[in-house]
Amino acid sequence: MTSIKEGTQVLSKTSRLKTLHEKLRQTADELAWLVKSDTRCCGISQAQVPVLINIGNNAAATLSALSExxxxxxxxxxxxxxxxVTAGLVIRQSGKDDRRSVSLSLSSAGKKLVAMIEENSFAFLESVFSRIPKTRRD
Known part of the structure; x- marks a missing residue:
């Protein structure tokens, strides 16, 4: 069994993996809670958040691109x-040359919401990052 010495404890590889797994699960749970709490007041679901962000980050957003x-x-x-679209967060626009081609973009309300979600997410990640000792941040 592989082990390393950490302080006065000797941790096995399995023990370290279990600890890592638990920390990753805890972080995922906290991120899910963050997304849920960020959007609770805004009338959109957790499933809508990544779609909204993808549309905002993709100048050529289409339903086909989202499917990929x-x-x-x-x-x-x-x-x-x-x-x-119904919530006023996304604008759907038919193509000028091909009306079957539909592009998606954020409305001003959608842009504001994405900015708020990202600001809150960055603040949360900064608080997580600040808990990591400076010597282990690389």
């Missing part, structure tokens, strides 16, 4: 986008 980015079927993504 997310492991959901097209009908689910279509409903998600429709709900974001």
């Amino acid at each position: 980015a997310f492991p959901a079927d097209t009908s689910t993504l279509s409903r998600t986008v429709e709900n974001l």
Whole structure:
């Protein structure tokens, strides 16, 4: 069994992996809570957040591009986008040359919401990062 000495304790590889697994699970839970709490007041679901952010980060956002980015079927993504359009967060625009081509972009309200979500997420990550000793931040 592989082990390393940490302080006065000797931790086995399995023990270190279990600790890492628990910390990653805890971080994932905290991030999920953050997303949920950030969007609770805004009328959108946790599932809509990554779609909204993807549209904001992708100048050529289309339903087809979203289908490639997310492991959901097209009908689910279509409903998600429709709900974001209805909420006034996303603008759907038909192509000038090909009306079958539809581009997606954020409305001003969508941009404000994404900025708020990212600001809160960055603040949370900074608080997590600040807990890591400076000598172990690389």
